[in-house]
Amino acid sequence: MSPVRSAGLAESINATLADLLEQDPRLLLLGEDIGRLGGVFRVTRGLRERFGEDRVRDSLLAESTIVGQAVGMAMSGLVPVCEIQFDGFTYPAVNQLVTQAARIGGRWNGQVSPSLVVRIPTGGGFRGVEHHSESNEALFARYPNISVACPSTGEDAEQILRYAVTLGSPVVMYEPIRLYWQRNLPARDPGPARTPTAARIVRRGTDLTIATFGAVTHEVLEAAHALSPDVDVEVVDLRWVAPLDMDTVLESVARTGRLLIVHEASKDVGIGAEIAASVAEHGFGSLRGPVRRLAPDRRVYPPADFEKDYLTVGVQEIKDEVLVMTE
Amino acid sequence: MLVARAVDEEAHRLQKQGALDLWPSCQGQEAAQVGSALAVGPAPAVFPSYREHAVALLRGVAPDELFAQWAGRTFCGWDPRRLRFFPYTLVLAAQTLHGVGYSIGQRLQGLEDFVVVYVGDGATSEGDMSEAMNLAAVESASVLFVCQNNGWAISKPAEEQMRTSVAVRARGFGIESVRVAGQDPETVFSACSRAAAHIREERAPYLVEIQVGRIQGHTTSDAQEVYRSRDDLTKTRAADPVIAYAARLSDLGVVDAAWLDAVDTEVRELCERLQKEYA
C-alpha cells in the first residue's frame, strides 16, 4: 500500500486546540514558550494572537509550577491544557501530577473533577540531545486516575484531546516528536474506533497480532505491508496505554493466535509486559506460540550517534521478529 | 482558641485509645490560626497544610468532620466548596501552587481571587514553596501566605533549616512580608489585617511569618522528648498562647468566670459527642 499524505500531527493538534479554545471559555493553555513563540514545536502557533495572553499563557520555566497551578485553576473551574516542553523534563512535575492532580477528585469527595490535560512531546529518532528523546509513558500508566494517551495520528490526537478535556480526571497525552511534521505515513484501515478510549485496528490480518502505539505504529504498519502476502499481520494501535483496551487485543489474539508487542520505551516493566501478562491470564488458550515483545533494552537513551543501536524497533527488526514468530 | 485546644486534646485522647490513627496537633499555634483567620474573614478560599484545625473550626468545619480523615474514614471530612476551607494537603507545600493557580483562575473568571495559603516552616524548604512565591509575585496574585514557624520540621530545628527568616526570603521574590510573634492573637490579627488590606489594594501577594511554639510533637507518632530538651519544652508550655490569652482577657475583665465556665461546659459536651462518634 502506498503512503498517504495527511496533515502533520502538530497541525492537527493546533487546529483542535484552537477549536476547543473557541468552544469552551473555561479552557486555557499553559506551558513554556507556547505563546509568543508558539511552542518549541510550534504546536500552539498563532493561538496567543487569536485568544490572548490570558488564555494562551507563557508559563515560568518550572514544570511543577505548570502542573501545580493548573491543579488550582481546575479547582476554580477552568480546564487547563498544559504543555511540557520535552518528555525528559516531565519529572519535576511528577509530584504534582501523581500526588495532587490524580488525587484531588477523591480528596474532594468528587466536588472537583479536574479535566486537566498535560501534553508531552515524546520519543527519539531525531538526534535529540540528552533528555530530549525519552519515552516515559509507562511511569504514569501505573498511577490510578491518570489516563495516558499515545496517539499516532493527528486524527487520533484530535479525538483524544476532545475527550480528555471533558473527562474530569487528568490525562497525559504523549505526542511523538518525529510525527509533528511527518506528512507521509503508511496507509491504514480507515475504520473508526468504537469509543474515544478504544484501541483501533489499523490493519486487519490473520496470522499474527502486533499491539503497538505512538510513532512506532508507522514502522509496524510499514513492516506489516512489506510482509504481505506471505504473512498477514493484524496491527492494533492501542492509542491509550492507561487504561488499556485489552478487549480489542484479546479479540485480535483470539483470531490470530500470536501476539507481538512493539514499543519505543524500554522493555522492562513496560506497557508490553502488562499486555503480555494480561494475555497470559485471559487469552492463553488462543495462543499458538509465546507472546513476544520488541522494545529497547533497559538503558539510558544514548547520545544521538548511538540511537540507531538503541531503537531496536525499526521496520527490519519488526519484520525479523514476525518471521521468527511465524516460521 | 479554647475550643480548638479542647478539640486537639480530645484528639490526643482518642488517638491514645486507638480511635484516631494519627493526629497532627495545633497546640501552641491557636493564636496564629485564630488571629489570621479572623483577619481575612470568610471570603477568601483557604488552602491549609494539615494542622490548621483552629482555622477549620472557625470556617465551620465540625469537630467530627475534622477527625474523620484521621480516623481513616475519608481523605476530607468536610465540604470544602461550601466552607471555602480546602482539603488538607499532606505532601508538603504542594498546596502553595494550587493556591496561587486558584487565585489566578478566579481572577481570570472575574471571581473572588483572595486566597490564603498556610504552610509550616519545614515546608518552606520544598521547591514548590519557592516556585509558588515566585509565581505569585510575577502574576501579582492575591495570595496571603501564612507561614506558621513553630521552630521545628519534625526534629530539624529552624536554625538548621534556613539562614534567613521566611519573611526575608519572601522579599527576595518581590513579596511584601512581615514577621510577628504568634503568642497573642491580637498581634496576629493586626498584622494579617494589614496584609489583607495590602492584598486587596495592590492585588499583590503578601507573606506573614508567625513565630509560634510547638507544644506537642509533630504528630502523635512523634517522640519529641528524644530531640528537644526538657528546658525547651518547659519554656514552650509556659508560653502557651491559649492560657496566656485567657488570663489576659480575665485580667482585663473582658471575660469572667461564668463565661469561661460556659465555654468549659460547651467543650465538655463537644468532647462527649466526639467520644460517642469515634471511641
Next chain:
Amino acid sequence: MDMHVPGFGHGLDEALLIEWAAGVGDRVERGDVVAVVETDKASTEIVAERDGRVTTHAAAVGTILRSGDVLYQLAAD
C-alpha cells in the same frame, strides 16, 4: 560539486524554498546565506558549507525541499 539540503532538526526533513540569496554565478564563502527556507517550525537560512562559486540551482523558489536532495552545485575555488 553537489550541495545537499541539510536536516532541520527534530525530525524536520522538509522545507519550502522561499528565496535564493546567492544567484548562479555568485561567489560565496563558508557561512554565507545561500537560500532562505521555511520549515514547519520557522523561517531559516541555508548557508554555504564551503567557499566557491554557485554554478546551478537545483530547485525553484516555491518548491518543497527534502533533506538530502541536491540543492545547488558549487565550483570550488
